[in-house]
Amino acid sequence: MRNDNKKSVIVGIFVFIAIAIFVTGVLTLGGQQKKFVKSFRLTAVFDDVAGLQTGNNVWFSGVKIGTVRRINFYGDSQVEIVMNVEEKVKDYIRKDSKATISSDGLIGNKIILIYGGTTQAPPVEDGDRLVSVMALDTDKMMETLQENNKNLVTITENLKVLTGKIAQGQGIVGAVMTDSLLAENFKSILENLDRASVNSNRTLMELNKFASGMNQEGSLFYDLTHDKEIYKSLQTSVNELQATAENAKNLTDNLNETANKLNDKNNTAGMILNDEEFAQRIKHTMIYVDSSSMNLNKGLEALEYTWPFKKGFKRMEKAKAKEGA
Structure with a gap:
């Protein structure tokens, strides 16, 4: 009898321990899945859930706040995600917040990540739909990385060929690096360029000095730009020159007209x-x-020697002779 009682007690202890373990496991899993926490519902629509499953976690600002309750097809080819979110974070998630699909670690399970939102927008309510943002597709990322790797291999091969040609003295760079005479010529060119830059700086300094001297009071340029009387005289001279030019033009036109008449x-x-x-x-x-x-x-x-006029010419000669005396 005592042995039967002892066995019953041992069985009862093991059953109690099993029940305790079961309850603890249920409570732990329920706590992780937010089964026993007061929650509200949020939704988001994605073109592709990228392997997201029911029961995956929902995160906000690095804190797990809920789980994925359902995954439903929506519209033609979209997917609606229904999330259970803890009631206590309701005031921190805004209506203009966004939802995206991310990974729990590099190769971990898929999660819903809620981020963004401004204080100008009101807090979310039960049944609100968040704006969805498609995350980077890891498959496409791997394809891009693979393509980049191919490009990197090609670039490496081209660099290998290029460095080989440079080492052999081919091309301008190779010639400069291997031909000592060409290197000396290049060095001479650099020295000439340096000398030219020095001369240019000196010329600029002289020009600045000249410009400063022209702007000093008492110089001709200063008087021309600041003395109003000289400006008036120059203006008068210019007007007179303009009038002279117009007169010369008129004279030229008249001469052309006279020449045409001639x-x-x-x-x-x-x-x-x-x-x-x-x-x-x-x-x-x-x-x-x-x-x-x-x-x-x-x-x-001949009339002087004719008879009718002979006496007259003689009287004229006598008169001239008297006037001469």
Whole structure:
């Protein structure tokens, strides 16, 4: 009898321990899954949940605040995520907050990450839908990394070829690094450039000094830019030069007009200068006039010795002789 009682007690102790372990496990799992915490519901719609499952955690500001309750298909090809979130964080999540899918560690389970939100927006309410932001796709990231690795290999091979050519003295860089004469020439060019820069700086300093001297009071440039009387005199001179230029232009126009008239055969001067036939006629006329004047002189000389005029010429000579005496 005593042995039966002892066995019953031992069995009872093991059953009690098993029940305690079971209750503790249920309470622990329930605490982790937020089963026994007062909560409210939030939703978000994604194009792709990237392996997210029911029961995965919801995080906010680095704190686990809930779990994924349901995953439903939505619309044509989207997925709606229903989340159970602790009631105590309700006042900290704003209506303009965003939800995205992330990972719990590098290769851990998928989680819902709630972030953002401003104090200008009111707190969320039960059943609100958050704006969803698609996270980076790890598959696409791996494809990009693979492509980048290929590009890196290509770049490394090209650098290997380039450095080999440089080491062999090929190309400008290789020639500069291996040809001592070319290196000396390059060094000489750099020295000349340095000397030219020094001369340029000296020239700029001289120009600055010259400009400073021009702006000093008493210099011609200063007087020209600051003395109003000189400005008025220059303005008057410029106006006079402008008037002179206009007069010269008018004179030139008149001379051009006169020259055009002289070149025109329809007037006397133009006919004299340009009509050869008329010029020949005038020449012949002048020859006739000269010949006539010579004949007239000869006739007048001959009249002195003719009988009717002989006595008259003698009286004239006597009168001139008396006036001379």
